[in-house]
Amino acid sequence: MDKIDLNLLTALDALLSERSVTAAARRLGLSASAMSRTLARLRAVTGDPLLVRAGRGLVPTPRAISLRERVHAVTREARDVLSPQSDSLNLAELERTFTIRANEGFISLFAAPLLMTVTDVAPRVRLRFIQKPTKEAGPLRDGTIDLEIGVLGDFAPEVRTRLLFRDRFVGVVRNGHPLLSTTTVSPEHYAAARHVVASRMGHVRGPVDDALKALGLQRTVVAVVPGFPDALRIARQSDLVAQVTQSCLSAPRFADGLISFPLPVKTPEIGITALWHPRMEADLAHRWLRDTVIATCRSS
Known part of the structure; x- marks a missing residue:
């Protein structure tokens, strides 16, 4: 990848859409001369003229026509990948299984009210409760479980925590x-x-x-x-x-x-805590799950 400049994709997308060096430059906030140099680089990289003079305008070559939709799709996908995540979450359409590791007492006390709350707003979400034979952090790290419920104690240093309630x-x-x-x-x-x-x-x-x-x-x-x-x-x-x-x-x-x-x-006193791995911190669905578990425990 050292010899590939992915910025060229954005320039190529603009050139193929506008079919004008001046218009493409204006679209990307560049000077016309800078866009001309970029077109020269694109021609060298692809081995094709891409846009050729036809009267006062430019027309795409057959290679350029074949690339146009692919380049546009790749550019759009790259923008999506490198843009901040949307802050909206459609719970009615969310289809996901969350695994919660907790002891039998917690499951007996909170599973039913938690399920009622979850299924009321997110009918396609499934909660899977599993027992916790150990406090090993591996399942949180590898994504086998989404949320751990228990006493904090000596746990993995990177794990995020929220206090659910205090017990005695x-x-x-x-x-x-x-x-x-x-x-x-x-x-x-x-x-x-x-x-x-x-x-x-x-x-x-x-x-x-x-x-x-x-x-x-x-x-x-x-x-x-x-x-x-x-x-x-x-x-x-x-x-x-x-x-x-x-x-x-x-x-x-x-x-x-x-x-x-x-x-x-x-x-x-005993602090009953929710624990999760930081890689799930920004996940909107996981954040909603955490907030729902916390609210359910505190209201109960």
Whole structure:
């Protein structure tokens, strides 16, 4: 490509359209002499006279006639490629599948209202929700997923983020659990109970354990499960105490038969975040998806 001057395409398009060096020069904001030199270069590059004198005007050669539509199409396409993206998006005609990676709790709570909002304005859009076994950024980078929902943590440095909402941990037990015999659950009573914790990576300890340790206490964890719904199912059918996020209990099928209570120790708030790769930052449809997810989560 070093020897190809793509600016010649624009000049050739103007010359073939105007069939006049002066008119083509005026169209491109050049002097007539500069356009004449450009025509000479075009003749040298193509090996064809392109435009020849006929009386006081110029007429195209057969080669020029055969090139006219192709040159015009290529020039128009090049302008489209090198112009800013349109800021309009026809949602009614948008046909696209967006893949969102999120945990089961988020899907149970937000998938239905999100789908109602999306399909109402963009009936041809499909949302595909998938589980998140890891926080690997590869799927965001290669476009396998469009949006990641979760706790920010240690993620790829280039990833863009927006806070969806803030959450907190609560304790959960079955209705009638002995721990509920007192008005307030004390740290001592909480630590003395037996616990089930949810950890995708299988971790036993967490912020609650650090807070209990500061008080000289230690809880007994007898089960570790992959997700909050698993912990809630176990708590519903046993005397084990589960620790889940408050938002998880907003889904009725998870909260049925369970009672939640504030943890007796202080733990950090959790920021639930939307993450996407910067290559999708300017994509109008993706921007609309992000804004819709954020609005749905905050309104819910």
